[in-house]
Amino acid sequence: MLLPITQVVEGIFKIGPLDTHCRTPWTSPHLVMGEERAAILEPGEDGQAADLLQALRSTASGELAMDLKRIAYLIPTHIHLHHVAGANVLLGECPNAKVVVHWRGAPHLMEPTRLNESTSQVWGEGCPQIDPIPEDRIMTVSGGEVIDLGGRQLEIIETTGHAPHHISIFDRLTRTLFPGDAAGALYDPHKNARSRPDILPPLFDVEKAVASVRRLRALNPALILRFGYNCVDYSPDKTLEWVEKDIRAVERICREGMQQKISSAEIGQRVVDYYKSVGVALPSGEDVQREAGMPGGGGPIGMYRYLIREDPSLEMPR
Numbered sequence: 033m034l035l036p037i038t039q040v041v042e043g044i045f046k047i048g049p050l051d052t053h054c055r056t057p058w059t060s061p062h063l064v065m066g067e068e069r070a071a072i073l074e075p076g077e078d079g080q081a082a083d084l085l086q087a088l089r090s091t092a093s094g095e096l097a098m099d100l101k102r103i104a105y106l107i108p109t110h111i112h113l114h115h116v117a118g119a120n121v122l123l124g125e126c127p128n129a130k131v132v133v134h135w136r137g138a139p140h141l142m143e144p145t146r147l148n149e150s151t152s153q154v155w156g157e158g159c160p161q162i163d164p165i166p167e168d169r170i171m172t173v174s175g176g177e178v179i180d181l182g183g184r185q186l187e188i189i190e191t192t193g194h195a196p197h198h199i200s201i202f203d204r205l206t207r208t209l210f211p212g213d214a215a216g217a218l219y220d221p222h223k224n225a226r227s228r229p230d231i232l233p234p235l236f237d238v239e240k241a242v243a244s245v246r247r248l249r250a251l252n253p254a255l256i257l258r259f260g261y262n263c264v265d266y267s268p269d270k271t272l273e274w275v276e277k278d279i280r281a282v283e284r285i286c287r288e289g290m291q292q293k294i295s296s297a298e299i300g301q302r303v304v305d306y307y308k309s310v311g312v313a314l315p316s317g318e319d320v321q322r323e324a325g326m327p328g329g330g331g332p333i334g335m336y337r338y339l340i341r342e343d344p345s346l347e348m349p350r
């Protein structure tokens with residue numbers, strides 16, 4: 033099967049969406065072309081790498097037919113494995129490429145035992161896994177770096193909150209922002225749908241997430257390209273405003289629910305009711321349960337844990 037390749041703005045190509053062949057969400061990597069070098073943003077999963085490589089090499093689009101030697105950087109926004117697990121396969125085919133990663137994430141790519149274990153706990157069997165990445169194929173960043181592709185620069189922005197090692201990428205030439213999970217997750221491929229703040233990871237941090245969103249908003253991006261489901265967002269300022277508002281609302285709902293000692297399922301229902309009232313695009317069926325803490329789901333664990341770290345008198349809801 034030949035994947036759809038679309039040029040979204042000058043020199044930025046959307047590839048996919050790629051079928052993950054497992055429970056994790058479908059993803060769309062992007063190729064950013066400079067005059068001398070190119071970067072793949074959000075390389076995706078190991079099971080997707082073959083399709084991605086085929087798309088890059090393909091001449092069918094009339095636009096790509098990439099010489100893989102030109103690919104100098106693979107830039108996942110963070111190392112949650114559905115964003116990065118394809119890196120080893122791609123490194124094998126792209127001899128000049130390095131993986132760009134926040135310094136806090138780098139040790140877990142070099143020695144991924146813990147990363148693989150925690151991913152299995154979250155996604156269950158058949159989820160993406162990663163082999164160790166050699167140190168000399170990794171470039172660590174901390175935010176503020178500018179990657180020159182020749183005629184265009186990618187700015188690295190530290191956007192922790194969703195995870196302590198999360199970065200976003202900003203293409204200065206077209207003012208395109210790749211916020212990863214810092215601008216929430218979007219389940220609805222219709223442009224301008226409202227995303228759901230991604231508050232699930234155990235190290236989620238409200239204040240850092242809000243500070244990150246403000247940092248991104250200050251860039252005044254013209255366009256947001258999302259990692260999941262092929263989404264292109266032409267209302268970046270609105271989206272980022274909503275993300276901050278929704279993080280604060282869910283924080284309030286969870287804190288009140290925990291103070292009232294109601295169940296995780298009840299708190300989850302309140303969260304879902306809030307999302308519906310403001311028009312957040314939600315997945316269906318069991319995925320809603322998983323996202324919001326309904327019976328059978330894991331709950332907004334990241335938010336609960338954050339609130340307990342802030343106020344140890346609170347307890348994890350049952």
Ligand SMILES: [Zn+2]
Pocket residue numbers: 110112194195213
């Ligand atoms: Zn993530």
